Amino acid sequence: MDLYRTSTDKSQPTQADKQASLFSSAHKRIHATGVFTRVAEPALGGGMGNGVFQHAIKAAFSRARQVGITAPIIMGAVPFDVTQVSNLYIPQSYEFVEATAPFPGGRASGFQPVALKQMQSQPNEQRFKQGVAQAVANFNLSDIKKAVLSRILELEFSAGVDVDTLLANLISQNPNGYHFRIPMADGGELLGVSPELLIRKQGERIFSNPLAGSAKRQTDAAEDLIVGQNLKKSSKDSYEHSLVIEAIRHILTPVCRRLDIPAGPELISTAAMWHLSTKIAAQLRDPGMSALQLACLLHPTPAVCGSPAGEAHKLIKLVEAFDRGLFSGMVGWCNEAGDGEWAVTIRCATVKDQRVRLFAGAGIVKESCPESEWLETQAKLGTMLNALGVRQLVEA
Numbered sequence: 310m311d312l313y314r315t316s317t318d319k320s321q322p323t324q325a326d327k328q329a330s331l332f333s334s335a336h337k338r339i340h341a342t343g344v345f346t347r348v349a350e351p352a353l354g355g356g357m358g359n360g361v362f363q364h365a366i367k368a369a370f371s372r373a374r375q376v377g378i379t380a381p382i383i384m385g386a387v388p389f390d391v392t393q394v395s396n397l398y399i400p401q402s403y404e405f406v407e408a409t410a411p412f413p414g415g416r417a418s419g420f421q422p423v424a425l426k427q428m429q430s431q432p433n434e435q436r437f438k439q440g441v442a443q444a445v446a447n448f449n450l451s452d453i454k455k456a457v458l459s460r461i462l463e464l465e466f467s468a469g470v471d472v473d474t475l476l477a478n479l480i481s482q483n484p485n486g487y488h489f490r491i492p493m494a495d496g497g498e499l500l501g502v503s504p505e506l507l508i509r510k511q512g513e514r515i516f517s518n519p520l521a522g523s524a525k526r527q528t529d530a531a532e533d534l535i536v537g538q539n540l541k542k543s544s545k546d547s548y549e550h551s552l553v554i555e556a557i558r559h560i561l562t563p564v565c566r567r568l569d570i571p572a573g574p575e576l577i578s579t580a581a582m583w584h585l586s587t588k589i590a591a592q593l594r595d596p597g598m599s600a601l602q603l604a605c606l607l608h609p610t611p612a613v614c615g616s617p618a619g620e621a622h623k624l625i626k627l628v629e630a631f632d633r634g635l636f637s638g639m640v641g642w643c644n645e646a647g648d649g650e651w652a653v654t655i656r657c658a659t660v661k662d663q664r665v666r667l668f669a670g671a672g673i674v675k676e677s678c679p680e681s682e683w684l685e686t687q688a689k690l691g692t693m694l695n696a697l698g699v700r701q702l703v704e705a
């Protein structure tokens with residue numbers, strides 16, 4: 310276990326000193342405490358090594374070293390829209406923990422001990438389905454091949470939600486994936502378990518595990534297998550998936566001297582969903598490119614935005630009447646040497662006192678049907694609703 314701390318001794322810890330953060334994968338787990346300094350600079354242009362964003366990151370690293378943080382890391386989240394402020398920070402202290410070590414915080418329990426007072430989907434079912442139909446109609450009139458449409462579920466509980474318990478539930482129900490708990494500048498927290506790796510960098514080697522194409526897991530084991538196999542055979546889902554892979558190939562080819570992309574996707578499952586998945590491995594031409602820089606180059610992939618990205622983003626803005634904020638952005642960490650790991654910010658929630666916001670999106674292509682895309686978002690929301698212990702109430 311490696312432990313890094315500031316040498317500055319403050320006897321009176323502030324709220325920011327005590328903030329707990331977590332980013333965990335099968336590769337590495339980080340437990341962090343406190344926020345030493347925040348980086349709010351938008352990540353626009355973050356793919357360039359010498360742009361304004363990367364300068365802000367370097368300046369934060371140097372502030373951290375000046376106060377005695379010997380091996381600072383930058384962690385946090387970048388929003389879907391990279392023109393918006395970032396939610397990145399250098400923690401005051403952190404440790405790399407064995408992936409098998411117990412998680413910090415609360416104990417898993419079946420249910421939140423507080424009552425659900427209100428719940429609202431933005432947009433509602435009818436508007437979401439209209440949006441899907443609108444996108445499909447748009448594909449016939451433009452070059453857009455795919456757009457990911459999403460919705461937000463806003464929940465209000467009768468008392469503040471216990472984030473420790475919520476995280477413990479999430480982890481025990483979904484032991485695999487990229488777990489995260491990130492303090493936000495407004496005092497709320499972002500937490501979730503993403504199944505999707507945007508980028509991991511270890512020296513000159515990089516890895517990505519894009520997902521696209523989904524089906525809901527079934528309780529009956531035989532039925533569940535059939536649903537998974539049908540997803541694997543679905544031409545609509547293979548097409549939806551291939552657009553993500555081609556976009557990533559296009560971006561990685563010029564920066565890699567070796568790029569291994571399997572010929573076709575494999576099936577993976579989370580507790581709630583089946584997905585089509587491709588594991589990409591590559592070797593960088595310039596090992597000096599950081600994980601955060603690469604993540605900025607890749608984001609937003611067509612797994613959260615669409616194809617082509619610019620046009621799809623415009624269509625999303627037209628159809629979605631809410632701000633995604635940190636949802637469908639990227640979440641992770643990076644050290645000064647550039648190594649790090651960034652996941653796609655999905656299957657997640659923001660929590661502030663008694664208010665919880667959940668997010669789910671679905672990739673829309675020409676063959677998409679509004680009813681099944683709505684049901685796909687319902688199924689994806691199940692990950693967080695289960696952890697909150699309110700899925701039964703929501704589906705009743």
Ligand SMILES: C=C(O[C@H]1C=CC=C(C(=O)O)[C@@H]1O)C(=O)O
Pocket residue numbers: 457505520521522523584611612613637655656668669670671672673689
């Ligand atoms: C946008 C989400 O999922 C993405 C990742 C996996 C599969 C997806 C799909 O099949 O549409 C999405 O591209 C989400 O979970 O909110």
